[in-house]
Amino acid sequence: xxxxxxxxxxxxxxxxxxxxxxxxxxxxxxxxxxxxxxxxxxxxxxxxxxxxxxxxxxxxxxxxxxxxxxxxxxxxxxxxxxxxxxxxxxxxxxxxxxxxxxxxxxxxxxxxxxxxxxxxxxxxxxxxxxxxxxxxxxxxxxxxxxxxxxxxxxxxxxxxxxxxxxxxxxxxxxxxxxxxxxxxxxxxxxxxxxxxxxxxxxxxxxxxxxxxxxxxxxxxxxxxxxxxxxxxxxxxxxxxxxxxxxxxxxxxxxxxxxxxxxxxxxxxxxxxxxxxxxxxxxxxxxxxxxxxxxxxxxxxxxxxxxxxxxxxxxxxxxxxxxxxxxxxxxxxxxxxxxxxxxxxxxxxxxxxxxxxxxxxxxxxxxxxxxxxxxxxxxxxxxxxxxxxxxxxxxxxxxxxxxxxxxxxxxxxxxxxxxxxxxxxxxxxxxxxxxxxxxxxxxxxxxxxxxxxxxxxxxxxxxxxxxxxxxxxxxxxxxxxxxxxxxxxxxxxxxxxxxxxxxxxxxxxxxxxxxxxxxxxxxxxxxxxxxxxxxxxxxxxxxxxxxxxxxxxxxxx
Amino acid sequence: xxxxxxxxxxxxxxxxxxxxxxxxxxxxxxxxxxxxxxxxxxxxxxxxxxxxxxxxxxxxxxxxxxxxxxxxxxxxxxxxxxxxxxxxxxxxxxxxxxxxxxxxxxxxxxxxxxxxxxxxxxxxxxxxxxxxxxxxxxxxxxxxxxxxxxxxxxxxxxxxxxxxxxxxxxxxxxxxxxxxxxxxxxxxxxxxxxxxxxxxxxxxxxxxxxxxxxxxxxxxxxxxxxxxxxxxxxxxxxxxxxxxxxxxxxxxxxxxxxxxxxxxxxxxxxxxxxxxxxxxxxxxxxxxxxxxxxxxxxxxxxxxxxxxxxxxxxxxxxxxxxxxxxxxxxxxxxxxxxxxxxxxxxxxxxxxxxxxxxxxxx
Numbered sequence: 064x065x066x067x068x069x070x071x072x073x074x075x076x077x078x079x080x081x082x083x084x085x086x087x088x089x090x091x092x093x094x095x096x097x098x099x100x101x102x103x104x105x106x107x108x109x110x111x112x113x114x115x116x117x118x119x120x121x122x123x124x125x126x127x128x129x130x131x132x133x134x135x136x137x138x139x140x141x142x143x144x145x146x147x148x149x150x151x152x153x154x155x156x157x158x159x160x161x162x163x164x165x166x167x168x169x170x171x172x173x174x175x176x177x178x179x180x181x182x183x184x185x186x187x188x189x190x191x192x193x194x195x196x197x198x199x200x201x202x203x204x205x206x207x208x209x210x211x212x213x214x215x216x217x218x219x220x221x222x223x224x225x226x227x228x229x230x231x232x233x234x235x236x237x238x239x240x241x242x243x244x245x246x247x248x249x250x251x252x253x254x255x256x257x258x259x260x261x262x263x264x265x266x267x268x269x270x271x272x273x274x275x276x277x278x279x280x281x282x283x284x285x286x287x288x289x290x291x292x293x294x295x296x297x298x299x300x301x302x303x304x305x306x307x308x309x310x311x312x313x314x315x316x317x318x319x320x321x322x323x324x325x326x327x328x329x330x331x332x333x334x335x336x337x338x339x340x341x342x343x344x345x346x347x348x349x350x351x352x353x354x355x356x357x358x359x360x361x362x363x364x365x366x367x368x369x370x371x372x373x374x375x376x377x378x379x380x381x382x383x384x385x386x387x388x389x390x391x392x393x394x395x396x397x398x399x400x401x402x403x404x405x406x407x408x409x410x411x412x413x414x415x416x417x418x419x420x421x422x423x424x425x426x427x428x429x430x431x432x433x434x435x436x437x438x439x440x441x442x443x444x445x446x447x448x449x450x451x452x453x454x455x456x457x458x459x460x461x462x463x464x465x466x467x468x469x470x471x472x473x474x475x476x477x478x479x480x481x482x483x484x485x486x487x488x489x490x491x492x493x494x495x496x497x498x499x500x501x502x503x504x505x506x507x508x509x510x511x512x513x514x515x516x517x518x519x520x521x522x523x524x525x526x527x528x529x530x531x532x533x534x535x536x537x538x539x540x541x542x543x544x545x546x547x548x549x550x551x552x553x554x555x556x557x558x559x560x561x562x563x564x565x566x567x568x569x570x571x572x573x574x575x576x577x578x579x580x581x582x583x584x585x586x587x588x589x590x591x592x593x594x595x596x597x598x599x600x601x602x603x604x605x606x607x608x609x610x611x612x613x614x615x616x617x618x619x
Numbered sequence: 620x621x622x623x624x625x626x627x628x629x630x631x632x633x634x635x636x637x638x639x640x641x642x643x644x645x646x647x648x649x650x651x652x653x654x655x656x657x658x659x660x661x662x663x664x665x666x667x668x669x670x671x672x673x674x675x676x677x678x679x680x681x682x683x684x685x686x687x688x689x690x691x692x693x694x695x696x697x698x699x700x701x702x703x704x705x706x707x708x709x710x711x712x713x714x715x716x717x718x719x720x721x722x723x724x725x726x727x728x729x730x731x732x733x734x735x736x737x738x739x740x741x742x743x744x745x746x747x748x749x750x751x752x753x754x755x756x757x758x759x760x761x762x763x764x765x766x767x768x769x770x771x772x773x774x775x776x777x778x779x780x781x782x783x784x785x786x787x788x789x790x791x792x793x794x795x796x797x798x799x800x801x802x803x804x805x806x807x808x809x810x811x812x813x814x815x816x817x818x819x820x821x822x823x824x825x826x827x828x829x830x831x832x833x834x835x836x837x838x839x840x841x842x843x844x845x846x847x848x849x850x851x852x853x854x855x856x857x858x859x860x861x862x863x864x865x866x867x868x869x870x871x872x873x874x875x876x877x878x879x880x881x882x883x884x885x886x887x888x889x890x891x892x893x894x895x896x897x898x899x900x901x902x903x904x905x906x907x908x909x910x911x912x913x914x915x916x917x918x919x920x921x922x923x924x925x926x927x928x929x930x931x932x933x934x935x936x937x938x939x940x941x942x943x944x945x946x947x948x949x950x951x952x953x954x955x956x957x958x959x960x961x962x963x964x965x966x967x968x969x970x971x972x973x974x975x976x977x978x979x980x981x
Contacts (some may be wrong), residue, residue, distance in 0.1 A: 121653040123857045130767060281931075536683040543690050552633030554700055564682075565642050573647055573681040 064195040092495035100244030106178035107140035114144030141237035146200035156183035157220020189243035206230035261444035265389035301411015320346035375406030395425030400519035414486035418512035422606035428475035450498035465524030630747035667891035671882035702755035757791040766830030767802040821966035863898035865922035894979035896964035900944035912950035
């Protein structure tokens with residue numbers, strides 16, 4: 064007689080990854096039609112930008128949204144990247160979790176290789192249509208055209224068409240995906256995604272045609288390609304015990320010292336010996352033959368031994384100067400400040416924070432500031448409240464920097480605050496990759512970068528406001544002159560017009576020193592003892608106090 | 620200096636001509652004004668009064684922080700000059716309204732509230748070395764007096780003992796009053812009008828052969844001049860009764876030593892031989908006023924601290940004792956706290972006893 068376990072065993076079977084994501088599409092960010100449209104564009108553009116970086120070509124990316132009917136769109140994304148070799152096309156687009164990036168410790172936009180194939184899956188799920196792909200790898204090569212779907216049971220591509228075609232382009236990839244979606248304007252729209260992507264990729268040109276057939280061109284403002292990143296080995300501080308066990312099994316090294324030096328970053332013979340000593344192990348022990356207790360000791364020693372921070376050359380920051388250009392070309396403001404921090408480490412992973420602030424100009428004065436979040440140059444448009452970046456911004460005290468802020472909310476004022484995190488492994492809270500996890504080291508770095516920009520902003524705001532007040536007061540002299548002339552004329556029986564004219568002449572003479580903010584008379588005179596000057600003094604003192612506070616905070 | 624009217628107009632005109640001269644030379648016109656603040660006040664040990672120091676500040680027209688004040692100064696000077704020319708008088712409030720208007724093409728008023736014009740008038744007194752009364756500007760009358768005194772004011776003969784429940788209102792200018800008959804041994808001055816009314820009702824001045832004077836809050840110049848004249852011309856001792864708090868102490872201080880703001884006029888205002896009658900910490904102890912105290916607020920404490928440091932109080936042990944006692948007590952007491960012992964207590968017991976026993980602070 065079959066036991067219950069036997070009965071259950073009949074039902075227990077492997078579920079394919081495709082099937083899993085079919086049922087859990089919200090995990091990938093395809094949970095509603097508006098967001099799905101943005102996600103598809105995003106996955107395709109991310110791939111295009113990464114491919115161009117790989118080829119060291121200045122990206123020119125065409126994005127087009129064609130509306131088929133009320134809730135159906137064709138998304139077309141075309142790049143001038145290296146193209147994809149024929150054999151790989153079906154795998155890249157028709158197989159989930161297939162890619163070159165998952166195993167590498169290197170900064171790139173996509174990480175897990177779920178992205179674009181998830182879009183293909185979503186397309187087939189909502190419209191039943193195949194995805195169309197054009198690819199050409201060189202000027203003298205022939206272009207390939209594919210139509211494919213995903214076999215969800217096997218997680219394998221199902222190729223429906225495979226033709227050679229003419230394509231008058233030297234090299235590149237073009238993808239056409241038909242999906243169910245909704246097109247909206249606003250903070251979480253495709254429009255916004257393209258604009259923000261253009262800000263943080265100042266080396267790329269985007270040509271975007273929206274469903275209303277309006278064509279927007281975001282021109283590149285620099286020919287400078289992003290710094291090429293190097294692949295790095297894991298840093299001991301970031302490793303987990305299970306990962307260490309696996310590394311010990313997989314290593315090609317014969318000694319423990321060799322393993323530590325070849326499979327980790329920042330470990331030389333000296334440090335390797337120190338780690339072994341601390342774990343009471345021998346440098347010539349065989350990695351594959353360590354006892355569980357010894358592995359644990361090794362793991363502990365790895366965390367406790369002083370090891371240099373991971374190298375920063377695996378990171379590719381936008382760079383403050385280019386971020387500044389990016390902001391200036393897309394945001395019409397009066398003042399810009401940007402800063403790039405030095406690389407730092409969370410859980411052994413190197414990361415780097417960049418912040419940009421745009422202030423004034425056409426930005427809205429009365430509402431909360433606009434927060435733009437980016438991870439490895441990809442805009443994060445959703446889940447703002449759940450993101451570590453948001454926490455860092457709200458926990459920063461913006462009042463000393465000249466922005467209004469009530470409690471722990473986003474500050475208000477005509478400003479955009481942009482935060483970019485670059486890392487070999489960005490810790491997202493989930494697979495939709497829209498919010499950064501709350502690592503203390505990351506939040507601290509973001510705050511420091513915000514403070515750097517904040518200080519620049521505060522200098523500008525205070526100077527600007529003071530200058531505006533000064534201008535206003537200088538303007539008043541013109542109006543005061545007739546009044547004074549009148550009083551003096553009454554007192555002295557001289558002609559008002561004559562006095563007025565003379566005063567006007569003196570004003571002209573005094574104007575430069577008034578504008579420079581000097582006192583209008585003898586500078587050696589003691590300051591006027593009026594309430595006005597008294598108030599100003601107090602304001603100055605307050606300002607100084609705030610600065611010292613800031614210095615202390617940064618000093619931590 | 621106050622008697623020659625013919626000389627007055629020239630001082631304001633002098634100021635106007637001086638400024639005009641600077642303008643004619645193409646200079647940024649400025650006025651030097653003695654500073655009216657604690658930093659420029661000295662205590663003169665000889666006369667026992669507060670004196671103005673020599674520090675001056677310059678007020679320029681073409682200066683973003685001074686311009687408006689400069690304009691106000693000349694505006695009020697012109698107003699005063701006109702009053703003198705037309706032989707009219709105006710109150711401080713009148714002057715405020717005469718100066719108040721919106722400057723053409725701006726949303727700025729020449730003066731926004733009366734404290735601004737009042738302050739400029741005080742500046743002009745120092746600049747031209749004459750009192751505001753000489754500039755034909757009067758303060759509101761404030762304060763009442765009653766007693767067995769007969770005076771003559773502008774041809775009217777007035778008997779201070781026959782003016783019903785209100786008493787005689789003390790005008791802002793008492794220079795021209797003639798005292799015809801005085802039957803009083805001392806003057807009792809109190810900070811509160813309500814206390815004065817209480818004593819007046821009891822005919823305290825009649826029973827005790829004295830003059831009772833009150834103001835409402837700060838002692839006006841008219842009252843101070845009146846007290847000084849009575850003190851100087853008739854050698855009447857003056858006893859001051861104030862709340863047991865920092866502000867009450869300062870009222871006494873102003874009457875006795877002169878005020879910081881009007882330090883330049885101390886010789887015409889200060890009365891160095893006035894005595895402080897109460898309320899004192901000893902009164903609180905002796906008459907059991909502990910249940911009728913009011914807790915000190917932060918501003919009371921900071922004012923107390925300032926007063927404690929005034930050079931004319933600094934070395935006065937009996938006053939430092941009062942300050943310290945108040946700080947320890949953490950509370951203040953109003954004169955009216957005495958009413959807790961019965962409405963007639965002050966008139967019939969407290970005051971006669973204190974005056975008889977000469978329980979004064981100096």
